[in-house]
Amino acid sequence: MTDERFEVWIAILLRAGVLTAAAIVLIGGVGFLLHQGDATPQFHQFHGASPEYTAGAAIVRGALHLDWLAVIQFGLLVLIATPVARVALSIAAFALEEDWTYVAITAIVLAILLYSLF
Amino acid sequence: MTFLYLIPIVFAISLLAGFLGALTGLGGGVVVTPALTLLLGIDIRYAIGASLVSVIATSSGAASAFVREGYSNIRIGMFLEVATTLGALFGAYISARTPTSALSVIFGLVLLHAAWQSTRAHHDPAGIKPPDPLAERLRLHGHYPAGGGRQEYRADRVKSGFGLMFGAGMLSGLLGIGSGALKVIAMDQVMRIPFKVSTTTSNFMIGVTAAASAGIYLKRGYIDPALTMPVMLGVLAGSLVGARVLMGAATHVLRWIFAGVVAVMAVEMIYNGAVK
Numbered sequence: 001m002t003d004e005r006f007e008v009w010i011a012i013l014l015r016a017g018v019l020t021a022a023a024i025v026l027i028g029g030v031g032f033l034l035h036q037g038d039a040t041p042q043f044h045q046f047h048g049a050s051p052e053y054t055a056g057a058a059i060v061r062g063a064l065h066l067d068w069l070a071v072i073q074f075g076l077l078v079l080i081a082t083p084v085a086r087v088a089l090s091i092a093a094f095a096l097e098e099d100w101t102y103v104a105i106t107a108i109v110l111a112i113l114l115y116s117l118f
Numbered sequence: 119m120t121f122l123y124l125i126p127i128v129f130a131i132s133l134l135a136g137f138l139g140a141l142t143g144l145g146g147g148v149v150v151t152p153a154l155t156l157l158l159g160i161d162i163r164y165a166i167g168a169s170l171v172s173v174i175a176t177s178s179g180a181a182s183a184f185v186r187e188g189y190s191n192i193r194i195g196m197f198l199e200v201a202t203t204l205g206a207l208f209g210a211y212i213s214a215r216t217p218t219s220a221l222s223v224i225f226g227l228v229l230l231h232a233a234w235q236s237t238r239a240h241h242d243p244a245g246i247k248p249p250d251p252l253a254e255r256l257r258l259h260g261h262y263p264a265g266g267g268r269q270e271y272r273a274d275r276v277k278s279g280f281g282l283m284f285g286a287g288m289l290s291g292l293l294g295i296g297s298g299a300l301k302v303i304a305m306d307q308v309m310r311i312p313f314k315v316s317t318t319t320s321n322f323m324i325g326v327t328a329a330a331s332a333g334i335y336l337k338r339g340y341i342d343p344a345l346t347m348p349v350m351l352g353v354l355a356g357s358l359v360g361a362r363v364l365m366g367a368a369t370h371v372l373r374w375i376f377a378g379v380v381a382v383m384a385v386e387m388i389y390n391g392a393v394k
């Protein structure tokens with residue numbers, strides 16, 4: 001596999017991830033505005049997003065029950081996952097090219113990334 | 119003020135942020151954080167959470183355009199990312215024991231100088247010096263579309279660049295600011311990588327760096343869905359436009375825009391450091 005083909009592959013993955021994330025966030029946003037658009041935002045003081053929007057499992061559960069804010073949050077999780085998926089995919093692509101130096105370098109980046117995410 | 123009123127304003131600000139972020143390789147945070155806090159009076163922690171998401175949106179949005187066009191260099195990005203992420207972890211680790219406000223002022227002054235430097239292209243003609251052997255071994259070279267053809271390039275002074283990237287990551291871990299400015303400067307001024315390749319590769323890298331800290335900010339409740347929604351959508355749309363404009367733009371124009379944005383960022387940092 002050549003460099004160019006590998007890069008096109010990654011570009012397609014990235015674009016798909018980003019557009020999926022944007023579509024989910026948009027659906028959640030429209031739902032939220034239709035139902036709670038006339039509420040008053042309380043962002044002047046920090047309360048922190050409520051617990052059902054700060055952990056992966058709770059967000060997925062909320063999104064399945066069509067809690068619109070959880071739908072938005074789920075879309076944001078998809079967005080955060082795209083760079084991680086990109087790094088992971090690059091390892092596979094470098095392996096196909098048999099460029100072991102870069103398999104190692106990219107694996108280090110992925111390891112640090114996963115370490116700080118979890 | 120209701121959400122129906124606030125959300126369009128935030129969306130418009132974010133459009134501009136994404137456009138400038140994609141054009142300069144700095145991410146959208148430079149615009150998003152001060153606009154949300156100073157203009158709209160939103161708490162800094164919500165602004166930081168939204169700004170972090172905006173960096174990932176700019177990065178992934180613009181990168182999907184750049185990679186296909188052959189500007190950003192995955193090898194250079196991945197290699198330097200090792201230094202940046204390690205630096206960021208180290209910076210976060212020592213942040214409790216470091217006087218960040220003084221550091222913020224010093225770094226702001228450094229950035230002001232760097233902004234001035236970056237308006238000038240590097241003059242030493244390529245191909246006279248022998249290539250950096252480390253760049254050869256790590257295949258830190260490539261070509262990018264320029265003037266209807268393809269322009270070849272190779273990275274120079276790899277070790278200094280790698281060291282500076284560690285510093286860039288450390289500062290972003292310490293000060294919580296995007297390390298995009300130092301990344302572009304290290305690639306452009308130290309490693310002599312063409313400016314468009316530097317900014318687009320920086321764009322790729324900042325998304326990976328931001329994703330590394332996203333989990334922590336999510337857990338702390340900094341990422342509020344109602345506020346981040348218009349930021350994410352606006353920045354994404356802006357970054358797609360910015361990516362298209364970058365491809366056609368003259369490099370010296372991009373250098374001036376970059377210098378302008380970095381200068382604003384530097385003033386912000388000095389101000390924040392002095393106020394705290």
